[in-house]
Amino acid sequence: xxxxxxxxxxxxxxxxxxxxxxxxxxxxxxxxxxxxxxxxxxxxxxxxxxxxxxxxxxxxxxxxxxxxxxxxxxxxxxxxxxxxxxxxxxxxxxxxxxxxxxxxxxxxxxxxxxxxxxxxxxxxxxxxxxxxxxxxxxxxxxxxxxxxxxxxxxxxxxxxxxxxxxxxxxxxxxxxxxxxxxxxxxxxxxxxxxxxxxxxxxxxxxxxxxxxxxxxxxxxxxxxxxxxxxxxxxxxxxxxxxxxxxxxxxxxxxxxx
Amino acid sequence: xxxxxxxxxxxxxxxxxxxxxxxxxxxxxxxxxxxxxxxxxxxxxxxxxxxxxxxxxxxxxxxxxxxxxxxxxxxxxxxxxxxxxxxxxxxxxxxxxxxxxxxxxxxxxxxxxxxxxxxxxxxxxxxxxxxxxxxxxxxxxxxxxxxxxxxxxxxxxxxxxxxxxxxxxxxxxxxxxxxxxxxxxxxxxxxxxxxxxxxxxxxxxxxxxxxxxxxxxxxxxxxxxxxxxxxxxxxxxxxxxxxxxxxxxxxxxxxxxx
Numbered sequence: 001x002x003x004x005x006x007x008x009x010x011x012x013x014x015x016x017x018x019x020x021x022x023x024x025x026x027x028x029x030x031x032x033x034x035x036x037x038x039x040x041x042x043x044x045x046x047x048x049x050x051x052x053x054x055x056x057x058x059x060x061x062x063x064x065x066x067x068x069x070x071x072x073x074x075x076x077x078x079x080x081x082x083x084x085x086x087x088x089x090x091x092x093x094x095x096x097x098x099x100x101x102x103x104x105x106x107x108x109x110x111x112x113x114x115x116x117x118x119x120x121x122x123x124x125x126x127x128x129x130x131x132x133x134x135x136x137x138x139x140x141x142x143x144x145x146x147x148x149x150x151x152x153x154x155x156x157x158x159x160x161x162x163x164x165x166x167x168x169x170x171x172x173x174x175x176x177x178x179x180x181x182x183x184x185x186x187x188x189x190x191x192x193x194x195x196x197x198x199x200x201x202x203x204x205x206x207x208x209x210x211x212x213x214x215x216x217x218x219x220x221x222x223x224x225x226x227x228x229x230x231x232x233x234x235x236x237x238x239x240x241x242x243x244x245x246x247x248x249x250x251x252x253x254x255x256x257x
Numbered sequence: 258x259x260x261x262x263x264x265x266x267x268x269x270x271x272x273x274x275x276x277x278x279x280x281x282x283x284x285x286x287x288x289x290x291x292x293x294x295x296x297x298x299x300x301x302x303x304x305x306x307x308x309x310x311x312x313x314x315x316x317x318x319x320x321x322x323x324x325x326x327x328x329x330x331x332x333x334x335x336x337x338x339x340x341x342x343x344x345x346x347x348x349x350x351x352x353x354x355x356x357x358x359x360x361x362x363x364x365x366x367x368x369x370x371x372x373x374x375x376x377x378x379x380x381x382x383x384x385x386x387x388x389x390x391x392x393x394x395x396x397x398x399x400x401x402x403x404x405x406x407x408x409x410x411x412x413x414x415x416x417x418x419x420x421x422x423x424x425x426x427x428x429x430x431x432x433x434x435x436x437x438x439x440x441x442x443x444x445x446x447x448x449x450x451x452x453x454x455x456x457x458x459x460x461x462x463x464x465x466x467x468x469x470x471x472x473x474x475x476x477x478x479x480x481x482x483x484x485x486x487x488x489x490x491x492x493x494x495x496x497x498x499x500x501x502x503x504x505x506x507x508x509x510x511x512x513x514x515x
């Protein structure tokens with residue numbers, strides 16, 4: 001079944017690429033505006049041998065990884081604190097509800113003013129934007145922890161902190177992990193957005209801008225393609241990690257369905 | 258060993274316990290039976306220190322229960338929610354032993370010994386969700402045993418398993434409680450079970466709960482699922498408890514013995 005699913009996915013992507021190529025070949029779209037699919041794919045392949053692009057990709061990856069790491073380090077404890085202390089959560093809630101709907105990209109100009117270092121800038125923007133899904137998921141997951149599970153440990157004389165760390169945190173972990181996965185996707189968007197808006201020395205966003213400036217649509221779209229592919233791959237990798245770590249949760253959720 | 262005196266509890270204006278007094282001697286297995294929703298669980302939670310009763314007093318070994326006592330363990334009905342699915346059976350059993358200040362190795366040994374007692378030595382590395390309901394409840398019982406409480410509280414411990422498993426678990430509890438000389442308070446709505454398992458049966462009235470009767474069970478130490486249930490004494494006592502649970506008044510002949 002898993003096989004058939006992968007096969008269908010591949011067929012869908014191949015079908016789309018073929019269709020795009022055919023549309024390009026009929027001359028329906030001027031290829032000065034949008035290069036043919038085969039040209040873009042060739043451009044993307046070329047990039048793998050392009051030292052400049054590889055350095056840019058590495059720089060973006062570093063900013064993404066550092067940003068995500070810092071996000072987890074900040075957002076999980078924040079979510080735990082807010083989830084465990086409802087009065088504090090109620091006090092902070094209006095602030096969260098106000099800040100969260102602001103499109104994260106809109107804070108990039110502010111970050112440009114605040115940070116002189118380009119890496120710091122990108123990491124800061126990622127932490128701001130990617131924290132939300134983790135904080136929110138952690139708060140809700142903690143609220144939904146089975147009271148009997150907590151009470152069991154309490155009945156053995158464990159205090160609130162032990163119950164939080166030994167019962168609430170593991171129970172909430174699958175939902176926190178989902179938040180981290182969403183955050184990883186957000187982080188890709190924000191790093192590249194920051195590069196596009198703030199400029200700088202290196203990064204996939206910089207490469208895209210330069211390729212566009214040099215009228216190399218094939219390389220520009222090729223680089224974009226790699227950015228998208230990275231998003232897909234990091235997402236699947238995190239899904240695989242979740243499946244492995246939280247098998248108990250899947251089995252349970254499956255039984256409840 | 259356990260002294261519950263005039264326990265009163267209300268949720269808002271709704272009174273659930275209306276002056277319940279129960280005593281249990283060292284090593285005694287006392288069953289509390291009553292109609293559904295009569296406040297049995299509230300009683301248990303008050304004894305466990307999980308809620309603070311509105312009035313009355315609970316003493317364990319002469320010590321008033323003010324916070325959660327460290328010499329008692331609770332087995333809940335809902336084993337699937339009470340066991341931690343991210344831990345193996347052995348780790349579930351070993352977890353509370355952290356409170357006992359044992360190192361990892363000794364926690365592990367104690368957990369294995371307790372699992373062995375409930376017949377699950379081979380399932381130590383299984384996860385709860387890989388086990389049947391009966392096995393999971395055995396793990397819960399092992400967890401309570403490993404903690405070595407002087408008072409064991411059980412809240413409808415066999416309410417979620419099939420009939421055959423239920424009988425096995427009843428015998429298991431009888432065996433391990435006798436073996437450890439543990440004082441046990443077992444809450445159930447099952448009349449048969451209360452008589453079969455108990456040294457004494459306390460019948461509670463409909464909510465707000467009061468003690469309707471305190472009946473000694475004269476069925477001897479060793480009990481057998483088939484033979485015991487055929488005894489005249491068993492049949493009579495079961496009928497009496499049934500009558501009381503349904504709100505009847507005590508029969509003088511049974512009370513005479515008390």
